[in-house]
Amino acid sequence: MISRKILTEVLEKALSTGADFAEVYAEYTTENNLFMVDNRLDSITDRVISGVGIRILKGTRCVSGSCTSLERSDLLACAGRIADALDGVPENRSVHLTERLFGDIHPIRIVPQTADTRTKIDLLKEGYAAARDYHEDIAQVTASLLSFDHQILVANSDGLYTQDRQIRTRMAVSAVASKNGENQNGSCAPGRRMGLELFDLYAPADIGREAARQAVTMLSAGYIKAGRMPVAIENGFGGVIFHEACGHSLEASCVSIGQSQFCGKLGQKIANEKVTAIDDGTIPNAWGSINIDDEGTPAQRKVLIENGILKSYMIDKLNGRRMGMEANGSSRRQGYQWDTTSRMTNTYIAAGTDKNEDIIKSIEYGLYAKKMGGGSVNPATGSFNFAVNEGYIIRNGQICEPVRGASLIGKGSDIIMDIDMVGQNMETAQGMCGASSGSIPTDVGQPLIRVSSITVGGR
C-alpha cells in the first residue's frame, strides 16, 4: 500500500516535535453490497475506501489526523500538521521499520470480490425467495449480500511494520408481515470472516425462511404486560445482553478514565459464580476475529470473568498508558477516519452445566426471549436496555404464546449477579457494534441463561 521508505519519513516527521510514539494506519477497502427489494435487484453499492490515519502520543496526550490519500506529499503534510499541534521541543528521531508477519488463521476459499456477480445475485435471490414464499402474510422482503475486503497496514515508531487482509461476507434478510393495517418484521443476518463459502454453512433459503418465520410469528402475538419477572434468554444473539450490560464497561476506554461500573474491581467478584465470559479474537473465520488489532498487536483470547471473578479488561495502547497496563489485542477502528480505541472482538458467556429444560421448568411465570434485538448501555452508570424481537410467555414451566413489544432494562452490575442458571448450548451471532471508533464487526454469544429477575418493558 505504502512503501517502508515513505512510512519511515512520515513517522519521523510526526515525531519531530517531541512525541514519544508515532503510528501510521493505512487502509484499502473494497465494499460491495447487492440489495434486493420489491422482488428485484434494486441496487449495487460498490466503493473503494482508502486513506491513512496518523497519530502521535506524548504521555497520555494524543494528536491525530487523517486524509483520503496514499500519496507521499499528502502523508507528509498530514504528519506535519499533527506534529505542529504538539508544542514540544523539536528533535530528530530516526525510525527503522522491520516487517513482522503474524500469519493468517482465517483461510478464504472464494474471495467475494473476484466471484462472478451472477453467482452472488443467485445466492441472494435464493434467500429472498424463501422469505417471500414463506407465508401469504409476508408483504415485503429486503435482502443484502455484503462483502468487504479490508486491507490494513500498521507502522509505528517502535519499528513495527505489519499488514492484514480481512475478508468478510454477510447475508441479511429482513421480512415484513402485514395484516389488518399492522406490520411486524423479522430478520436473520449471519456473517463470517469468510468468502462465499459462508453459504456452505448457511443455506440462503434457511436465512430467508428464518426472517419470515419471526415476522409471521410476531404478527399473531399480543403485547406483553410490563413488570419484573424471571427471563430465560436463548443462545446466539441473546449474548447481546453480556455485550451491552457488561462488555462495554470492561473496555479500557471507559475504565481508564473512571467511567466504568467495574473500575478497580480486578480480582473481585462482579458476577454470579455461574458466569465465565471470554473475549476471543482468535477464533478461525469468526465474524469478529482479527489476526492483529488496529495497532498491530496480535489477537488474543482473554478470559474477562472466571466463575464470577473479574480477570481482565480489554486494553488499547493509549488507555493502557493511563492504566499502567499492557495492550492486549483489543484496539479496533472502523477505518482510517476513526481514532482507534479498545473494543470487543468475539465476546461470549461460556457454556455452563444447567440443562436447558431445567431452566425453562424453573420459571413459574416469566419471559422466554428467543430472539434478541439490539441494545445499548451507558458504561458509566451501567444502565442498559435491549429489545426482545421474538418473545414467549413462560407459564408453569412451559413456553406458551408469543408476545411482542418487550424490552429488557436494568443495570449491568446487577444483571450479571442475577444470571443464576447457565445452559450448555453456547452459540454465537453476528452484530455491528457502534462506538467512538466507528462501526466494527463483533460476535456476541451465550448458551440459554436464566436471569432471576429483570424489568420487562411492555404495555
Place this chain on the structure above:
Amino acid sequence: MKYNEFKELVTAAAKARGLEAYELYCTESEEVAAEVLYHEISSFSTAAHTGASFRCIHEGKIGSAATELFTAQEAERIVEAAMENAYFTENTESAFIHSSGDTYENPDPVITPQPSAAQLEELALAIQEKAYGCDSRVADGSLSEAAFLRSSVSLSNSRGLDLTRSRAYCLAACNPSVKEAGELYDSIEIKAAAFQDLNPQDIASKAVKDAVSTIGADTVESGRYHLIFSGKMTATLLSTFFSAFSGVDAQRGLSLWGGKEGETVAAPMVTITDNPFLEGSMIQVPFDSEGVATRCKNVIENGRLVTLLHNLTTAAKAGISSTGNGSRPGYASAVTVAPYNFYMEKGGAGSREDILREAGSGIYITQFNGLHAGANPITGDFSLSSAGFLVENGELTRPVKNFTISGNFYELLKSISLVGDDLEFQTPKGDSCFGAPTILVKDMPVAGK
C-alpha cells in the same frame, strides 16, 4: 490528484464509452477537534475526507460506483463498474439524471470563520474548567470538546448541472460526570454555532445543571402515566420514526402512511414542516442530492397528512413532482430521501410549565436510551428506556430513571393532547435537523418496579 482533474478524467471515460446521461457527486469534509480530560487537552485531531460517486443510466437503468482515491485508474474503474452495476440491476423504474433549469433559492450560506487550533483548545479547556467550577461533585472523567466542521457537496452532470454548496460551523460539547454517594450521573450538552457565539459558561452550566438534577434518580412504580415529552425528546421521536414520512419507505410498504395523503394521521393541533431555509439554522440547503431545487412545505397540517417526502424516482411513481428531498446518506449510497429542518410547529398550549400544570401528574421525559434497540420504525412500536422527572400537582418533584415507556408512534401522534409554544432543536446531523415543542400524551404504559 485534485478533484477537478479527476472529474475531467471521469467525464472523458464516460464519453469514451458512449454514455449520455451521467453524474459525478462528490463530498468533502474537514473536522478539527480538541478534547479535554481532567484539566488538559487529551486529544487533538484533524481529519479530512473526500469521496466521489459516479452514476449513469445504462440500458435504461441506474448504476453507480464510488471511490476515495482520485487516480486515473479509479476514474476508469468507477465508470466501468457503474455500467456493469446498471446492467445487473433489475430496477426498471424511471431513472433520472436531473436537467438544469430549476430556480434555486439563495439562502445566506452558513460559513463561519475557522478558529485557530489554539482557539479551539482554549474553548475546550474553558468549558471543562467552568464545568469543574459549577459544582464540587463534578468528577474526573468529565469531558469537554470544541470542534470546527466544514463540508461541501458538488454535483455535476451530463445535462448541464454544476452545483456546489458548503457549510462550516463550530460545535462545543460538555459531558460532565457528577459523583454522589459512589454513583455516577452524567449528561451531555452540545451547541452548534459560529465560534464567537459559543459561550463556555453557558454550555458548562447547562450540562452540569442537567447532570446534578438527576442525582438520586430512582425508578417509578409500573402503571399508566400522563407523559410530557420535552421538545428535544419529541424531536427525537420524529427523527427515530422519520421513515414513516419517507416516500421511499411508503412505496416499499415499510411506512403505514403509503397512500394516506389527505387523511388524518395526527391530532388536530399537530403541524409538521420541512424547511430547507429555516432562519437561524445551520442547515441551509438550496438543492438536494439529485440537484433538484428544495422548498419549504407542510408535511402534516392540522393533523392531516399533506405529503410524504420524495425524490425524483418516488415522485414519478406517485405521479407528482419531487419535493426536493433526494438524499444520499454517504457519497456512495443510493439516492433515498431525508428531511432538512423538520419540526413540529409551535402549538397554543403555552409554556412547559403551563403543560405540566395542565397534566397535573405524570412523568416529564428528558432522555431516551438505546433508540436503535427500543424503537421499530417499521411497526411504529417503541419500548424505550427513559429518564426524566416525576410530575406531581403540576410541578417537577424528583428525578426518575430506569423505566420504559411503551407505545406506537402512529397512535401517539393521534393521541397528543397539548402542544406547547417552546420549539427546541436537536444538534444538526448531515443535512437534517429535527425540532419540536413540549407535548402532552395522556395515559401511557410505563414499566418500572
